[in-house]
Amino acid sequence: EAGKVLREANAAGERGSDPTALLLRAAHLYSTAAYPYLRHDNAAEKALRQAVGIYERTTGAREITASDGGRTVRALLRFEKERTQSPLVVVLPDLESCSVDFDPLYENYFRPAGLAMLTVDPPGCGLSAQFDLTEDCSLVCRLILDALCDEPAVDTRRISAFAVRFGGNIALRLNAMRPGLFSHMCLISPPADFIFTDTGAQALLPGMLRAVFMNRQGRDSVWEAAAAKSRMFSLSLQGVFRAGIHVPIQIIGMKGDPIVPESDISKVSDAAEISDVILLERGKMAAMLDE
Secondary structure, three states: OHHHHHHHHHHHHHOOOOOHHHHHHHHHHHHHHHOOOOOOOHHHHHHHHHHHHHHHHHHOOEEEEEEEOOEEEEEEEEOOOOOOOEEEEEEEOOOOOOHHHHHHHHHHHHOOOOOEEEEOOOOOOHHHOOOOOOOOOOHHHHHHHHHOOOOOOEEEEEEEEEEEOHHHHHHHHHHHHOOOOOOEEEEEOOOOOHHHHOHHHHHOOOHHHHHHHHHHHOOOOOHHHHHHHHHHHOHHHHOOOOOOEOOOEEEEEEOOOOOOOHHHHHHHHHHEOOEEEEEEOHHHHHHHHHO
């Protein structure tokens, strides 16, 4: 299906029609074919390369590249070409999402508001695939932000975070490591402690989520080893909340969430000086994420 849509887009371009919508549709389909972006899956990696390539060429996204220890991470920066020094929103996806999934967020919300968007894939996924997911889960984001410091298109003094699921865990750790980096954070169901410390909850995780978690850590076949290491992602055990959260934060959670319960939401909110908590019913959360 993705190849068919791509051919339709190319034909539209040859006729002089605008192929943008078709190209973005093709990128989305290739990304869907690659889901959940498991490393060492050749077909998935090929589909994701197609998705990212089409997305970059179509949107004009700028690649930001950084290296560490022979490993390279890339991130995608979207901004209005005629603007300079735009406030920046750093988007941190969940472990099973990647950069090309967030085009609607930019086009429908950030671009009309005059905001630039930087999407940074989580370690072990997509453009961050050369890095394993470790306790220092914010490393790839720190590397990219350091590489961005001289980018004239964005105002690095005005950076906000928009993070989904595990991306919220990364954002909170990064905020603790670099106080003052973010001026505001919006976190959707950020896992703080429960799923990392409760072995009963871990045992109930769907097989796909287990596979993703192992794959991101570089542990493709031993769930017990990955689960045993999961305590290192607990923000309470890391001491992230000890110093408090000194930037305004909005937290959107889901009632009855089996992975991020209300107790996790409360821990984040209680650590913040200024917080706004929204708890949605499961159906409303799904609808919001689909938008």
